[in-house]
Each structure stands twice: as C-alpha cells, then as structure tokens.
Amino acid sequence: MKIDDLINNSGQWLKGCGDHSDIVMSSRIRLARNLAKKPFPNKAKKKELTEILKVIQDTVNTIKLFKDFLFIRMSELDSVDKQLLVERHLMSHDHATHSDGKAVLISKEEVVSVMVNEEDHLRLQFMNSGLDLDRTWEIANSFDDALSELLEFAYSVSWGYLTACPTNTGTAMRGSVMLHLPALVMTKQINKVLAAVAKLSFASRGFYGEGTQAIGNFYQISNQVSLGHSEIEVIQNINGLIGQIIEQEEQARQALVIQNKPMLEDKIFRSYGVLRNAHIISSQETVELLSMVRLGADLKIIKDVDRHAINQLLIMIQPAHLQKIEGKKLSASERDIKRACVIREKLGGK
Amino acid sequence: MKIDDLINNSGQWLKGCGDHSDIVMSSRIRLARNLAKKPFPNKAKKKELTEILKVIQDTVNTIKLFKDFLFIRMSELDSVDKQLLVERHLMSHDHATHSDGKAVLISKEEVVSVMVNEEDHLRLQFMNSGLDLDRTWEIANSFDDALSELLEFAYSVSWGYLTACPTNTGTAMRGSVMLHLPALVMTKQINKVLAAVAKLSFASRGFYGEGTQAIGNFYQISNQVSLGHSEIEVIQNINGLIGQIIEQEEQARQALVIQNKPMLEDKIFRSYGVLRNAHIISSQETVELLSMVRLGADLKIIKDVDRHAINQLLIMIQPAHLQKIEGKKLSASERDIKRACVIREKLGGK
Numbered sequence: 140m141k142i143d144d145l146i147n148n149s150g151q152w153l154k155g156c157g158d159h160s161d162i163v164m165s166s167r168i169r170l171a172r173n174l175a176k177k178p179f180p181n182k183a184k185k186k187e188l189t190e191i192l193k194v195i196q197d198t199v200n201t202i203k204l205f206k207d208f209l210f211i212r213m214s215e216l217d218s219v220d221k222q223l224l225v226e227r228h229l230m231s232h233d234h235a236t237h238s239d240g241k242a243v244l245i246s247k248e249e250v251v252s253v254m255v256n257e258e259d260h261l262r263l264q265f266m267n268s269g270l271d272l273d274r275t276w277e278i279a280n281s282f283d284d285a286l287s288e289l290l291e292f293a294y295s296v297s298w299g300y301l302t303a304c305p306t307n308t309g310t311a312m313r314g315s316v317m318l319h320l321p322a323l324v325m326t327k328q329i330n331k332v333l334a335a336v337a338k339l340s341f342a343s344r345g346f347y348g349e350g351t352q353a354i355g356n357f358y359q360i361s362n363q364v365s366l367g368h369s370e371i372e373v374i375q376n377i378n379g380l381i382g383q384i385i386e387q388e389e390q391a392r393q394a395l396v397i398q399n400k401p402m403l404e405d406k407i408f409r410s411y412g413v414l415r416n417a418h419i420i421s422s423q424e425t426v427e428l429l430s431m432v433r434l435g436a437d438l439k440i441i442k443d444v445d446r447h448a449i450n451q452l453l454i455m456i457q458p459a460h461l462q463k464i465e466g467k468k469l470s471a472s473e474r475d476i477k478r479a480c481v482i483r484e485k486l487g488g489k
Numbered sequence: 490m491k492i493d494d495l496i497n498n499s500g501q502w503l504k505g506c507g508d509h510s511d512i513v514m515s516s517r518i519r520l521a522r523n524l525a526k527k528p529f530p531n532k533a534k535k536k537e538l539t540e541i542l543k544v545i546q547d548t549v550n551t552i553k554l555f556k557d558f559l560f561i562r563m564s565e566l567d568s569v570d571k572q573l574l575v576e577r578h579l580m581s582h583d584h585a586t587h588s589d590g591k592a593v594l595i596s597k598e599e600v601v602s603v604m605v606n607e608e609d610h611l612r613l614q615f616m617n618s619g620l621d622l623d624r625t626w627e628i629a630n631s632f633d634d635a636l637s638e639l640l641e642f643a644y645s646v647s648w649g650y651l652t653a654c655p656t657n658t659g660t661a662m663r664g665s666v667m668l669h670l671p672a673l674v675m676t677k678q679i680n681k682v683l684a685a686v687a688k689l690s691f692a693s694r695g696f697y698g699e700g701t702q703a704i705g706n707f708y709q710i711s712n713q714v715s716l717g718h719s720e721i722e723v724i725q726n727i728n729g730l731i732g733q734i735i736e737q738e739e740q741a742r743q744a745l746v747i748q749n750k751p752m753l754e755d756k757i758f759r760s761y762g763v764l765r766n767a768h769i770i771s772s773q774e775t776v777e778l779l780s781m782v783r784l785g786a787d788l789k790i791i792k793d794v795d796r797h798a799i800n801q802l803l804i805m806i807q808p809a810h811l812q813k814i815e816g817k818k819l820s821a822s823e824r825d826i827k828r829a830c831v832i833r834e835k836l837g838g839k
Contacts, residue, residue: 401826405768412838416762418755476751488762 142211142220146455146463150227150249150266153454155446157269161437162385164317164357164450166271168279171302171311172261172286173293179303180240180256188240188256195255198289199244204282209245213238219468222459228266230254251282258303259311261286270381272314272374279312280370299366309366314377317346318384321356321434322391332384333358340364341380346426346453355426355453360384396438407435411444415488419472420479425456432486444486452485492561492570496805496813500577500599500616503804505796507619511787512735514667514707514800516621518629521652521661522611522636523643529653530590530606538590538606545605548639549594554632559595563588569818572809578616580604601632608653609661611636620731622664622724629662630720649716659716664727667696668734671706671784672741682734683708689730690714696776696803705776705803710734746788757785761794765838769822770829775806782836794836802835 152165173179177191192212199205213221213234221235229252230243244253254262265279286292293301300311307313323329336343346357360381362373395403410431414420433449435441454460461477462469469477482488502515523529527541542562549555563571563584571585579602580593594603604612615629636642643651650661657663673679686693696707710731712723745753760781764770783799785791804810811827812819819827832838 401768405770405829408766408768409763412762412764412766413759414762416758418751418758420755479755 142209142216142223143463145223145227145245145249146460148248149447149451149454152228152249152266152268153447153450154268155450157267157271159385160269160446162319162388163270163381164268164319166267166269166275167315167317167361168265168272168275169313169315170261170263170279170283171259171300171307172263172283172290173259173301173303175291175293177260177293180258180260181303183240183256185239191260192240192242192255194290195261196242198286199253201289202285204285205244205246207247208251211243211245213241213243219459219462222457223463226457226459227454229264231257231262233257250278259307270316270378270385272316272377276314276370276374306363307365309364310368310370310373312365312370312373313361314374315359315361316377316381318358318360318381318388319356319430319433320358320384320388321430322395323384323388324356325395326391328387328391329358332387336360336380336384339380341377354423355430357426357430357453392434392438403438404440407431407438407440411435411441411486414482415486417479417482419475420482421475422456422458422478425478425482426453429453448485452482455481455485492559492566492573493813495573495577495595495599496810498598499797499801499804502578502599502616502618503797503800504618505800507617507621509735510619510796512669512738513620513731514618514669516617516619516625517665517667517711518615518622518625519663519665520611520613520629520633521609521650521657522613522633522640523609523651523653525641525643527610527643530608530610531653533590533606535589541610542590542592542605544640545611546592548636549603551639552635554635555594557597558601561593561595563591563593569809569812572807573813576807576809577804579614581607581612583607600628609657620666620728620735622666622727626664626720626724656713657715659714660718660720660723662715662720662723663711664724665709665711666727666731668708668710668731668738669706669780669783670708670734670738671780672745673734673738674706675745676741678737678741682737686710686730686734691727691730704773705780707776707780707803742784742788753788754790757781757788757790761785761791761836764832765836767829767832769825770832771825772806772808772828775828775832776803779803798835802832805831805835 174191174194178187180188196210224230224243225232225235227249229245229249234241234254234257240256242255250266252264263279263282265275267275295301299309302308302311320329323332333343340363342361342363344359345353346355362377410428414428414432429449429452432441432444433446436444436446436449456478458474461474461481464481465477524541528537530538546560574580574593575582575585577599579595579599584591584604584607590606592605600616602614613629613632615625617625645651649659652658652661670679673682683693690713692711692713694709695703696705712727760778764778764782779799779802782791782794783796786794786796786799806828808824811824811831814831815827
C-alpha cells in the first residue's frame with residue numbers, strides 16, 4: 140500500500156453504515172502514550188526524536204496487529220501528501236509542520252492511524268462508521284495492550300498516563316463522535332444543544348477538526364475530561380449524551396417533514412441540482428449543499444444517492460485531494476473548477 | 490377551438506424559430522383602427538359599444554381570413570380566463586378590466602388577435618417567431634385590406650388613421666421585437682444600448698408588456714412614432730436598429746465564451762440544475778434562470794433543451810396558466826409549488 144492508493148479508496152469511517160448512521164457519521168477513539176524516561180517530543184532534541192521513532196518502529200514491526208500498516212516518515216512527504224493525510228483525518232496539522240523524527244502509521248481502510256512524535260510519542264486513533272464507540276474502544280484497547288507488552292509507557296499510579304499536555308493526563312483517551320445535525324440547525328435548536336454539551340464538559344468542533352467552525356451542520360462532540368474516570372465510564376457518558384442528541388435530531392427531522400415538507404424538498408433538491416450542475420464551486424458551499432443532500436438521502440427524499448458517496452465527497456473536495464486527482468498543483472480558482480468536476484462525476488451530473 | 494385548448498399549445502411566436510431566433514424571440518405588428526363616425530370606446534355608451542361590436546362581428550364573419558378564429562366576449566369570461574389571455578399576450582390588462590361591449594378574436598396558433606373596443610374599436614395584433622417584421626407586416630396588411638373593404642375607418646388625409654390616443658395617429662402601427670440580451674446585461678453594456686434606443690425615439694419594455702420592468706434579460710423594443718412615416722419606413726427603421734443590437738449581443742456572447750467560459754458554464758448549468766430540481770419557485774427567479782438556460786441552449790452549452798420549451802415555460806409559469814393546469818384556484822404559495830412542478834415536468838427534472 141502506498142500513499143497514492145489512499146485516494147481511490149475511502150476510510151472505513153466514511154462508509155455510512157453502522158448504528159444511527161443517518162445522524163452519526165463516525166466514532167473515534169484517540170489514545171495518547173509516551174515512552175517512560177524519554178523527554179516529551181516538544182522537549183526532545185532531534186537525535187532523541189529519531190531514537191524514539193526507531194524504538195517505536197522496531198516494536199510495531201514485531202506486532203502482528205500492525206502487519207500491512209503503511210509506515211510513512213514525515214521527511215519523505217511533500218507538502219501536498221502531508222496535507223492529504225490531514226484532509227483524511229489521519230494526522231493533525233501540527234504533525235505536518237515539522238518533520239524531524241515524525242512518522243505516521245496507517246492501517247488498511249484507515250481504521251487505525253498512529254502519529255509518532257506529535258505532541259506525545261504516540262497518538263493512536265481508531266475510527267469507525269456510525270455510532271460504535273464500544274467496539275472502537277475494544278480495538279483501541281487491543282492495540283494498547285499489544286504495545287504495552289513491549290514498551291514501557293510513562294505512567295503514574297496517582298495520575299495515570301502522563302502526557303505532554305496535562306488536559307490529557309489520566310486515561311489519555313478522547314472519544315468523539317461526528318454528528319450531522321441539519322434539522323436541529325434548521326429548527327434553530329442547535330445553540331441550545333451545544334450549550335448543554337459545553338455545560339456537561341464536552342467539546343464541540345467542526346468537521347475539519349480542532350479550531351474549525353462547524354460547516355454543513357457537522358459537529359464533532361468529544362469528552363474534555365480524561366482524568367478521574369475509567370475509559371468505559373467516559374464512553375458511557377458520551378453514549379448517553381449522544382443518544383439524547385440523536386433523539387432530538389430525529390424529532391426535529393420528523394417535525395420538518397410533517398410541518399414543512401415542500402420547503403424541505405425544495406432545499407434538498409436545489410442543493411442536489413446545484414451540486415450536479417455547478418462548474419465552479421467553493422468548498423464551503425459544497426459542504427453546505429452536501430449536508431442538505433445527505434439529509435435528503437437519509438429521509439429517503441432523494442433515492443439515488445447513498446451516504447457513502449456523500450461522505451467520500453466531503454473528503455475528496457479538499458485542496459490536496461483535488462491536486463492529487465489532477466496530478467498537479469492547482470490554484471484556488473482552478474480548484475473551484477476541479478471540485479465542481481469531481482462532484483459532477485461522483486453524483487452523475489452534467 | 491375553445492379557450493381551454495390554448496393551454497396545451499403554444500403560440501406560433503414562441504416556437505423559437507425564424508431569423509436570429511437565438512436573440513430575437515418574436516416580432517409583432519399592432520394596428521389601431523376605428524370605425525368612422527362612431528365615438529371612441531372611452532366616449533361611447535354601453536349601447537354604442539354593443540352596436541360597434543355587432544358591426545365588427547358581422548363583418549369578420551363574412552371575411553375568409555377570419556375563418557376558424559376564436560371569438561370571445563369579455564362578459565363570457567371569468568377572471569382567470571381573462572388573465573390567461575393577458576398572460577398569453579393576446580390582450581391587454583386594460584381590456585380585461587371592463588367587459589362592456591368588449592371581445593377578443595384569436596387565430597389558430599395565435600398569430601393574429603384582435604381586441605374589440607379596447608382603447609380603439611379595433612386593435613389588431615400579429616405575432617411571429619424570430620425577426621420577421623416584413624412578413625408579419627404583410628399578414629397585417631392583408632387583414633387590414635380585407636377589413637377596409639367592408640368597414641369605413643376613421644381616417645384623415647392630413648393625419649392618417651385617427652385613434653383615441655394621439656400618439657398612435659398616422660399609420661396607427663406599432664412594430665415591436667422581443668429581444669433576449671443576456672450577454673449585454675452580463676457585460677454591463679445594456680444601459681448604453683437602452684439609452685441609444687431611447688435617443689432614437691424607440692421604446693423599451695419588459696417581457697410582460699407595457700409598464701413592466703425588464704426581467705430575465707428580455708427587452709421589447711418598439712417604435713414610438715407612427716406619424717410622418719409610412720409603415721414600410723417604420724419597419725425599416727426598426728430592422729436597422731435591431732440589426733445593430735443583435736450584432737452587439739452576438740459580440741458580447743462571443744467575448745463571454747472566449748474570456749470567461751467556466752463562469753458562463755457555471756451560471757448556465759446552475760440555473761438549469763435549480764430549475765430541474767426546485768420544489769418552490771417564484772416567477773421572478775424562474776424567468777431569470779430560464780434566461781440563463783436559454784443562453785446555454787443558444788450557445789450549445791446545454792444540448793438537451795430547445796428554445797421552444799423555454800419560451801413556452803415563460804408563458805406557462807404565470808398565475809392563470811398554473812391555475813388552469815391545476816384546474817382550481819391556487820394561493821401565491823401554492824402557485825410557487827405548482828410552478829416548480831410544471832418546470833420539472835417540462836425540463837425532465839426530479
């Protein structure tokens with residue numbers, strides 16, 4: 140498997156299947172781990188980072204679970220390839236900025252990815268389609284167990300796993316769920332929901348990760364607190380909260396269908412029509428229109444589009460993807476044309 | 490032929506054929522005539538109007554050219570039927586407001602229509618597709634000749650035909666041409682063109698007639714002066730002016746294609762996409778989008794729509810037409826839904 144092969148496939152988390160996949164796009168578990176007695180990456184010298192990377196590489200090479208993983212050193216990648224991995228949610232923006240001693244490991248179908256020497260020595264990410272934190276946690280746990288057998292992690296009996304940033308200390312686990320909440324937005328209930336989320340000490344972010352605004356009605360909800368509760372407790376808390384949000388979104392969708400079907404059909408089909416016909420389109424407009432088309436598919440108002448295609452498009456329409464597809468650098472206005480072209484092909488437009 | 494049959498067919502002037510039919514939608518000749526020694530309609534009493542109507546009806550019944558014409562008394566029509574005739578450009582708003590002694594005659598394919606007792610005793614209208622004022626004038630002339638043989642018209646050797654409004658005195662002829670000028674609008678040259686039109690003493694109006702604003706880039710250009718020139722001279726003048734406008738629109742279209750094709754394709758296909766997918770749409774938005782689709786068809790950017798369908802839609806999306814198609818009264822918001830439905834059917838949308 141090579142980095143270029145990624146483009147032609149989609150991550151398992153985009154398949155649009157699994158529990159509540161009409162509202163829950165994907166579930167994600169992230170673990171932070173650091174090697175004992177080694178400086179955190181931001182304090183380590185270049186040589187130390189290289190040594191840490193070697194230890195980790197040698198270790199994963201002996202672990203069966205990591206068989207067939209793509210192992211990529213940041214220093215081997217050009218800026219477009221780096222951006223491609225960021226766009227696929229396989230690594231962070233920060234991980235792309237300095238290359239020294241950094242690498243990323245990616246499993247088939249992108250369920251598992253590991254950043255080496257980002258903020259922590261190891262940042263393990265596990266992603267699945269639909270609402271599936273429990274099974275995702277099981278996978279995460281098995282990888283953590285396998286690594287723990289061979290690596291000594293920085294751990295304190297009183298504090299739990301030690302991490303570069305104290306907010307991650309404890310379980311060093313973050314569970315998050317990507318939600319699509321168009322009806323709560325359209326019925327103007329979203330701010331109430333997000334206020335409740337914040338009050339319960341959960342964080343909400345946009346589709347394109349930390350620091351991004353919510354566009355296209357996508358909201359990623361994750362736990363803030365990782366200290367003082369077991370992983371299972373944290374996941375139960377998230378599941379409880381997400382269950383309530385799902386119920387509210389379902390009710391809002393029902394209300395829209397019953398009270399304002401023509402308006403809903405109009406919005407959905409216009410969005411579909413524009414996506415299938417535009418020849419120049421920005422990513423912001425695309426995501427907003429895709430959101431409406433996804434709602435249309437979920438409500439069976441549009442019958443010939445599936446969620447998988449829409450989810451894939453959310454990834455494919457980003458700059459690095461468009462440039463990889465085209466096979467060359469593209470200016471912003473060239474990308475707007477290429478984006479429209481990719482969308483029309485995918486959705487069978489003109 | 491009945492009034493309800495009109496809906497299922499389109500006027501010949503909407504066929505989208507004839508000279509320069511990419512830019513010139515239709516050509517129209519209007520003649521005003523009054524019976525000698527009878528008061529103009531605005532001065533005539535109800536009884537006089539009825540007598541005038543009877544004279545005209547008896548006369549046309551003996552003229553072969555009027556065979557198969559639909560003869561409709563205003564008093565026989567409900568408000569929707571009246572509005573239907575206005576929407577089809579077969580009679581004026583004014584003609585619909587008071588019914589006394591008023592009638593309208595309509596030929597097959599709506600090439601000829603005659604208002605009896607509107608502002609003048611006879612208002613004859615002749616419409617054809619494309620730029621075709623010469624042939625349209627020949628048709629008008631033959632009808633005028635046939636009527637003149639049997640009716641004495643109010644005529645002065647020094648003033649020509651006498652009419653209720655002095656601006657029509659003389660030839661009492663108005664020639665007009667409906668133009669579609671999207672490229673002149675998009676390249677912001679239209680105001681310069683309209684200023685020149687006004688300076689040359691021609692009038693410009695919107696698609697929906699006198700007193701309407703230009704929407705959808707449609708402009709109806711007609712002569713203001715009907716005194717002091719023969720009909721042939723007036724038509725030559727109009728043809729000269731229209732020829733120049735056509736040339737400018739053609740140049741502007743070429744410039745757009747060469748300089749900004751992606752923007753043009755985007756605008757055109759988005760319009761097409763919205764029309765084929767909207768479920769609620771106003772008439773204003775419809776006309777604007779149809780204008781872009783018409784341009785797309787004319788430039789062969791859209792290949793599967795013909796001008797005839799677009800021209801027909803410009804008529805069909807109006808309130809009375811929608812209500813006749815539906816077979817019942819519709820509120821404004823019900824019409825917006827029905828309009829979208831009619832458009833989707835016609836353009837093969839979702």
